[in-house]
Amino acid sequence: MTVQPEASSKTAQASSGATSCLPGTLEHWAADRPDDIAIVDGDTTLTWRAWNDMADRVAHALISLGAQPGDIIAIRSQIRHEWQILHAAAAKIGCSVLPFNWRLTSHETRFVLEDSKAAFLVFDDDDPAACQEASEGLPLKAVISVGAAQAHGIVPFSRLLDVAPPSPLFSAARPPLIIYTSGTTGRPKGVEMVHAEVTPELFEYVESVEEADPQRPGAVTLLTMPMHHGAGPGLCWSSARAGNAIVMMRRFEPEQALAEIERYRVNHWTVVPTMLKRIASLPADTLARYDVSSIRSIRVGAAPVPSTVREWTIGHFGHVLHEGYGATEVGMISHLRPSDMQRKPGSSGRPYRHVHILIKDETGHPLPAGQIGAVWVKSPVVIDRYLNGPPLARDVLDSDGYFAVGDAGRVDDEGFVYLSDRIKDMIISGGVNIYPAEIEAAMITHPAIEDVAVIGVPDDEFGEAVKAFVELRAGASLDAKTLQAFIQPLLASYKRPRSIEFVAELPRSTVDKVLKRELRNPFWKNQERSV
Template identity: 30%
Template sequence: MTTLRGLLDARCAAVPDAVAVEPAGRPGEGTTWTALRERARAVAAALVRDGVAPGERVVLVARNDTSYFPILFGAGLAAAVLTPLNWRLAGDEIAAMIDDSGATMVLVDEPAAAALAGVLADRPGVRHVVVLGTASGDVRSFDDWVGPAEDPQRPVAPDDVAFQLYTSGTTGRPKGAMFAGTNLAVLVDDIARAWGFRDGDVSLVAMPLFHMGGLAWALAGMARGARAVVVRDIVPTDVLDAIEAHGVTTAFCVPTMLAALCAVPGIDSRPLGLRQMIYSGSPIGEDALKRAMVALRCDFVQIYGLTEATGAFAQLSAEEHREGGPALTSAGRPYPWTELRVVDPESGAEVAPGVVGEIWTRSAQNMVGYWQRPEETAAALTPEGWLRTGDLGRLDEAGRIHLVDRAKDRIVTGGENVYPAEVERVLAQHPDVAEVAVIGVPDDRWGEAVKAVVVLQAGSTPDTAGIIAFARGRLAGFQSPKSVDVVEALPRTATGKVIKPTLREPYWRGHERRIH
C-alpha cells in the first residue's frame, strides 16, 4: 500500500459501506469509506482547479476533525502534499512554516481563521484561503470551495512525498519532515499489525493530527479495518464518555493524558470496554503506569520512536507489561524489520551492550529528509541510511532499549554526566510529585547544577528539602537535584513532551555558555 490513493481504493473495494471516521460524542454520524472517497475526489478536483501542482504543499491549520481525512486523501488524489501545522503555535511561527512550505493553498478552521487573519493577509504567496466552516470576506467556506467529485487521475509513484509534518521545534526551528509512499507502506502494513489492530476495532484518535502520533495512529488503524473516532478537544471526562458511547476498543495516549483520564472520579467503575492502550511520547513513572493499568483494565503496550522514523520503531509488549519487573523501565525491542545500533555520539563507533550511546535506526520507515534543508538532512541521516535519533540509551541482555535521555538534555556537572530522565524517573515516585522535569542550571563551582522543576499532587504541601532528600536516598550525590522549583504547570508540546529550552531559558539568560 504505497499511496494514499491505494489505501482509499482498497478500503472502498473491501468495505464500501463501513464507517471510516466519526466525530467523538456523536455516534451514528460517521462517514463511510465510499462517502469519504467522494469527498476526497471533490477536494482533489478543487485543488487541481485552483492550480495546485503535483508535489505542491497544501497547508492545513485546524483542530482534530473528521474533515481532515477527505483533505488528506484529496491531496493524495491530486498528487499534492498535505502539510498540517500545529494550530497552537503563535502566528509568526505558523507564518514561518507556511513560507517555508511554499504553499499557495491554506485551509483553516474557524478559530484559526480568526487568529491568523493578519498572517494570511500578509502572505503574498498564498493565493487561496479556505475556511472549514463559515467564511467571510475574500475567503471561501469548505463547502463552497470543493469541486464536483471527479478524480483528476494524477499519477503518484511510491517514492513521491505523501505528506509533510513539521517537527515540534523543541530544540530549534521546526523542519518539514517528508514521508513518501514507501514510508506509508511500512506504517499501514507492518507497524499497524504490530500495534495489534483487528478488523472491527474502534480506535480513539485523540492525539493531534498535525503530529505523527495522531496521523500514524489514525491511518494504521483505518488500514486494518478500525473505525476512527476523532476527538476534537481533550477533556478527560468527555474522552471517557466517548470511549463508552462509541465502544472504543483501542487507543493511543501520551502519559499526561493517561494521568488526566485516571484522575477522573469514578473511572474504576466505568464500563469502558477497552482491549488495549498504546502509550508513548514522554517518560512515565512505574507507579503511574501501574495505576493506569488498574484504572483502565486493559492491556498496555509502550511504543518508542520519533517523527522522522514514521513514528514507532520499537515496542514493549502487553505480555511484558503484565509480567512487570525490569522490563517496565525499558522502551521495548526494535521491530523485526528495523536495524538498531547504539553508538558513541562523537565517533559513531558502535558501543558494547550495556554502554550508553546514541541510538541509530535504519529501515524503510526513515523519512525521505527535511524539506529544502539538505545540511540538516545530512546531519540526521547518514549516507548509509542510518537515522541519528538524538536519544541516548543502552541495550540490555534481552535486546530491550533503555532510554537515558535526549543527547541535548544531558547535564555535565563537575565533569560527571547526568541524564535528566534517570533523575525524573526517581522523583516521579515521590508521593507528592505529579509531574517533574530536570534541567541543568549555571553553577560557578560545578559548571552546571541539577535542578528539578515539579508540579505537586493536588493538596500536597511544598517540601523542596524533602524532595531533595528523597532523591539523595536513591541516586548518587552528583545526580541528585541541588534545588527544586515548584510550578503550576510544565511547558509542553501538543504531544505532551516537556519543552526544556523554555524551562532552562530564565536560568541561562545572560550567560555566554548556553545549554540547549
C-alpha cells in the same frame, strides 16, 4: 449507537471507475461497503460512500483553484472529519499534506508556510486574523476556512463541497505527509514522511509495526492524538486501510474519552502519558461508571511513561498497554509488548524489523550492551535531509546511515532499549515536543535581556513544564509579568514558560557555553528518569 461495520453491501453499484480501486483505499471501501460508518466526529457521521463523495468534490474544487500533483496543502486544524476529507482529496490529486499545530502564532505559521513553499493553507480558527496575517503576500493558490471564519479572500470549505457530483477520482496511495519538527537551531524543519522506492526492507518494516497492534475486521479506534503529530494521521491510515471506523475527539476530556469508549465499544486507543494521568485522577465513582472492557490495546508514546502511570493503566484497563519509541526523522523505533511490561520495567522495547540501534560514546565509537551513550538509529525510513534543506551533516547522519536521535540510553543483552536522558535540549510536555532554542530566540529579543536558558522541569500532569532562567543586562530591570506579555505574540501558549526565574548570572563553561545541566540537576535528582 455502536459503530460496527454492517454486512457488506455486495450488491452496491460501484462507480464507473471501480476497476481502478486498490485494496485498502477509500474508493475500495466506498464500493464494497458504501453504507457502513467510517468516521464519527461528535454529531457528524460519515459512511464510506459519503466520505469518498466529499473527497471527490473537494479534489475537483482544489483542482479548479490550481492544485497540481506535488503541491503542498498546509492544514492548521484540530481533530475533525474535514481533515480526513482533505487528506483523501490530496491523495486523489497527488498532493502532499502538511498538518501543523493550530496554536502557532501568526509569526510561527508564516515561517512554516514560507519554509515549506505550501500552495494552499486550510485553517479552522474561528477568527481568521492570525492566518490572514500569516499568509499576507505569500504566493498561495488559496486560503480556505473550515471553521466559521468569513473574510475577504478566504474560500469557505463548504464551497468546495457545493459542486455538482463530479467524476470519480482514485488514489494510488496515501498522500505524502510532512511533519515539522525542530532541533538545536530553534527553527522548525519539515520531514517528508514518504519514500518513493518500496523495498522489501521497507515493506517488512511497515508490516512489523502494524503486526505489533493489528487492526482486526470490525475494530474501532478512538483518535485523541493531534493531526500535526505523526501518530494522528497514522491512526487514520491504519483504520482506513483495514476498513474500520474511527471515532474523533476534537479536544481531549478524560471522562468524555471513557464515555466514547463505552458508547462505541472502542478497541484501539493511542495516547500520551498526560491523558492517562488525567483519567487516573478522576474520582473512583466516575471511573466505575464506564465500561471499558472493549479495549484491546492502548498505545502510549511521545513521552516517557512513569511507572506509577503504567501500573495504574494495567490495573484499570488490563494487560493491554503497549509502549512505543520513535522519532519523526527515523519513524517508529521500538515497541514494548504488554507481556514485557513487568519483565522489562523502564524499557522502551525491542526495535522493529530492519531497525538498528547503536549506542555510541562521545568519540563516536560503539559501546557494548549495558553501557549508556548516545542513541543512533538506522531504519528503512530514516531521512537524509529536511524539506528544502541540504544533506544532513555527519554529526547527525553518519556514513552508515545512522541518525542521532538526541537521546542517551542503553541496550541490554536481549536487545531491549532503555532511555535515560536527552542529549538535545528538547522538552516533552503533554506529549508535545518543545524546543528551548526557539523560546530562547524569542525571549532574548527583549532589550533588557542579556541571556536566557530554557529547560524542562518535572510536572505531575504534563511530564515536563517549561522554565526559563533570565540574565538581565547591567542596570536593566524587568519582571516576569512584563516578559510574559512581551513574548505572548511571538510564541504559542504551550511554548511560553510556566515559570521565569531571574538570575545574576547563568552558569557557563570555560568556552562561555551555558551549562543547562547545572540548571536541570536540582529539579531532576529525585526523579525516576531525567528525561
